[in-house]
Amino acid sequence: MAEATVETTNTTESGTLLEVNNLVKHFPIQKGFLKRTVGSVRAVDDVSFSVTQGKTLGLVGESGCGKTTTSRCILRAIDPTSGQILFRKEDGETVDVATMPYQPLRDLRRDMQMIFQDPYGSLNPRMSLFDIVGEPLLVHGMKSSSERADRVAELLRLVGLRPEYMRRFPHAFSGGERQRIGIARALALNPRLVVADEPVSALDVSVQAQVINLLQEIQESLNLTYLFVAHDLSVVRHIADEVAVMYVGKIVELGDTEKIFANPKHPYTSALLSSVPIPDPSVRQDRIILQGEVANPANPPSGCYFHPRCEYATDQCKTEEPQLELIDEGRWVSCHHAKDLDLTGLSAK
């Protein structure tokens, strides 16, 4: 993928809202009194993908695979070590978020917003709904309180809450309602890209379905683009158009949701899919039980990071690092044997 970095002049193709090229984020490991850097955690290690305007990209993987770090880098909540994050602004100009100076970045943040996982931790208990949802408006220059109140009322209605609740505090709301408040706050500035980091995983099943529906409705009505970070694969299948599967800081497979679920090309994707418990007792299937544990991103194995757990690993996998390659239309896989393997996926019976 090294050749992609030189093409900095390459403007993103039309329809692409976000293009991430060779994104890297290393966290230094510091030791001792002088805090010398003795190594680094490769949280995100050369990740590239793009998201089409109005579509949803699902970023899946197990804990510690770097999906949250990737999403935070895209918003510049943390600074990436290297790589490009090309974002197409409303006027058609493409900017690199990764190297943007502070002031223009602040303006750009109107266009990119985040929904958090924990509906309890992400709302300040001392702020009323008006303050919470109205804060982004205030920060971005809407000084008049009555204007803000109108906009907050509109937003609350949009997410299915009653505007009369505006003066209440978060403790009065259930988990699902709090998540709606978080969504209203993210929508306050009419963003074009919404990064949703596990937005439904803290919710109960019966409430989760409501929030998924809400996210889909507002996507349609506001033409939003989602980067949907999740570990629940059935939720991802429901909501995402494209999926990127991450393992130890790298994307191992990227492509159309349907195709990946029905016909995975990377052994890790196949194992991940087969691990999902299916809510139907008549399909107690033979699953692929992966041996061992997820590799340590501070000390990853040589060659393919997945090789110690992969049943198809050969000597090549132990020494040579695979690259993310296009093996089919819109289908990227990082595996030496992607073309030869016949892996099982999940398809309707």
Place this chain on the structure above:
Amino acid sequence: MVQTEVSAKQLPLLSVNDLKVHFHTDEGIVKAVDGVSFDIMPGKTMGVVGESGCGKSTLGRTLLQIIEKPGLIDDGSIVLRSEDEEGNPYEIDIVNEHSNSRTMRAVRGQDIALVFQEPMTSFSPVHTIGNQIKEAIRLHHDVSEKEAQDRALELVTQVGIPNPAQRLSEYSFQLSGGLRQRAMIAMALSCEPKLLIADEPTTALDVTTQAQILDLLRDLQQQNGMAIMLITHNLGVIAEMADDVVVMYLGRAVETGNVNDIFHSPQHPYTQGLLRSIPSIYEKGIEKLPSIKGSIPHPFNRPSGCTFRPRCPSYMEGVCDLNDPVFLDIEGTSQAVACFLHHPPDGSSTNGSESA
């Protein structure tokens, strides 16, 4: 899958009857468990499923009499059928035992063991894994230090922990989530319990690790023939592991039955709604996901009558809000439900669905 032959005469290992556990707080009474009945057969897996606040964890803790204050068992019985050292069967009602009695302390670990959701907080961080497992063994068996050590090593090997001898001398924070949960299971198995209560054993784990742990639990059950009470909110895990299921909502069991019947022909509107609201992993959802309207009420604002009534699509005014539904069997199935669609309040039994 399970070896144990269930003869018609076989008695349940544990019978819970109309159990009520209430928390007497300053603000009022929280009815965490409010009339739950079910049986656990030896060697079988009973799945308890429900959303947050439905009382499933309190139920699990009540079976061991380790309810947190100010919770009290207000009513009901928990009959445990066990055998003494000579193999003579006896019965005890856990409700009648004081939580700190000699009997109760013997039941814990020996007859019923518990695996918690959070393996990080359930282990002591200042004792090694090996010492904690040995402590459990020596509390229940009169064995030497050496024998306990050997048994602990055998247990951690059995649960598939790599480098078992080294791991025994490590502390819980040195282990990954999956290994910690394996160590927790090893400790729970140390006295060969007849019933293992697993309270959300895989919720904190990733799917691939979850698959490993579920596989382990199934293998251990086949080897030891123990019964498992699996408490979880994940219907996928229930479908995979359970033989029988209890569906709980706001402290009450709303439906029980065989796992196939529950998943293929759910009878209670809550079970139906819950199963419909899970996105399918097999196909892309084109349509809206069916959801249950509203949210779980606060425990202080329990609705009168049927607790599910404000969210129920089949709510019948004048029926559901005035009477408490009774938990009754549905003839011709393994299921029992607490719903007026099936058992109108006048007592005559119809099979439901004609009125909505």
